[in-house]
Amino acid sequence: MFNDFKPVDGRPVYIQLKEYLKKMITNGHLLEQQKLPSTRELSTLLSVSRNTVLTAYADLEQEGLIYAIKGKGNFVGRVETAKAASLQLNWEEKINELTMLADEMDLMKHGVRWDKGMIAFNSIAPDQKLFDVENFKRAFLTRMSIEGHIVLNYGYAKGFKPLIDYLLHYMEIKGVDISNKDVLITNGFTEGLDIVLSSLSKKSARILCENPTHQSALKLFRLHGFEIHGIEMDDDGINIPKLEDTLSNTDFDLAYLIPSYHNPTGIVTSSEKRMEVMRLMSKYQIPILEDGFNEELRYSGSHLAPFAAIAGKGNNVIYLSSFSKILFPGLRVGWVLADKELIYYLESMKRARTIHTSTLDQAVLYQYLHDGHFEKYLKRARSVYKKKYELAVHTCEQYLPFKRMTGDGGLHLFIELENHIDSRHLLKKCYQKGVVFSPGDVFYTNGKGSNTFRLGFSRLKEEDIVRGIKVIGDILKKEYGGS
DSSP states (O other): OOTTOOOOTTSOHHHHHHHHHHHHHHTTSSOTTOBOOOHHHHHHHHTOOHHHHHHHHHHHHHTTSEEEETTTEEEEOOOOOOOOOOOOOOHHHHSOHHHHHHHHTOHHHHSOOOOTTSEEOSOOSOOGGGOOHHHHHHHHHHHHHHHHHHHTSOOOSSOOHHHHHHHHHHHHHTTOOOTTEEEEEESHHHHHHHHHHHHSOOSSOEEEEEESOOHHHHHHHHHTTOEEEEEEEETTEEOHHHHHHHHHHOOOSEEEEOOSSOTTTOOOOOHHHHHHHHHHHHHTTOOEEEEOTTTTOOOSSOOOOOHHHHTTTOOOEEEEEESTTTSOGGGOOEEEEEEHHHHHHHHHHHHHHHSOOOHHHHHHHHHHHHTTHHHHHHHHHHHHHHHHHHHHHHHHHHHOOOSEEEOSSTTEEEEEOOTTOOHHHHHHHHHHTTEEOEEGGGGOSSSOOTTEEEEEOTTSOHHHHHHHHHHHHHHHHHHHOOO
16 A cells, blocks of 8 residues: 555645545545554655655644544544445436537537647647747736735726726727727637627627638627628628628628638728728618727738727727737637727626636736837737748749638638639648648638638748648649649
8 A cells, every 4th residue: 555656746745645645535445543654654655754744644634534643643534435326417418409509610629630740720829939928927927016916816897907998098099989988808809709799689680790700700609599691702801782782681780890801811801991881880770899800910001990990989889809819819818899888788797707807817918018018029920920921922822723812911811712622622631641721611601611721820830831832732733633
């Protein structure tokens, strides 16, 4: 007995010994009133210090698992170890339809799997090699020294006030009139969208969006029971005549739009089309959910105002964003900027669901932003991503026989092949050669897009971008012809 105790490095040995003995007691391997070895005996047997055993025994006694009798030693206390009759439920039968739908749409489970060493174009997460770890550490230490006792406690559902104030200023610099606006901090963009969809009434139960669009948003629309109407995109944004025709014939509760570096197409909606969209949404009294996705990753061209800025003093735009695709996705800090009255209600929904977003995460992010590190990081990130973007565009033009390619910046390109080419069949062939990408049909509202795919290049080395695109191009030419 006790010879299977194998402590690991990097963790206090007394804790490991306490947990080891606790497991033996609760599992019935050490019985009630059984005498334990003396501290000296056990330290010799396990080749650990006597103080380690003394501390482990003291903690176990404090938890009521053992007791000491003066002059006699330590004994196992009374611990309930009896087990009830075994019952095996079929949980699949107890899962509701909504959960089954979520599982069906879960690409992490059911999408393409990739192994280490593969060239993976299916991610548009930021390159972790760019992460500004040292300045983030400084921000953490600074904030902890200022108010560590506060940020480690419960926070407010609405969010950490210094961060809220920073974001209001941040949006004001983008041209947004914040005079009657407020901010709700969320656990990333997805929770923000989920809270908005949960809070607004469904009269028509229809939502309008670009086609294709953000796959995570599509999942939430379906889980919330919306009928989704997608409007196809031109190279400068949503097709305005088709949008106007759809709005004149159908009622909608909401419009979800990604005007900058659209996911998955990478298209930036032109200034003229942004004004037209605002005119039409105002005419038909439809709120806009604006996804501020990757808005900062502009490599060339002039700044384009978001819908939230174009709205002026109007209150029909709900702006959702996060720094996840540019800065630190592990923090899961996003925000909703909207009319004060709407934020008032969204705050209650947030409190009812998750109480609040991690105050520590918000506080450290605020300190990092406040200290000016984000601007410096963004300059570096833009430089690196611009180089990868230009390389990906040039390599696709050189090696891929595509019908159409879109992507005005950001972290990805969207490829449309000839109609008879199935991107999932192509993916299977590429997988065998160690290359994967995101098939485009998952982004479409109507099951179309079987001849499209998204190429995310943000996390790849430059040589892998070239090598991977060449593999896709070679397979396309071999399987389908073309030059």
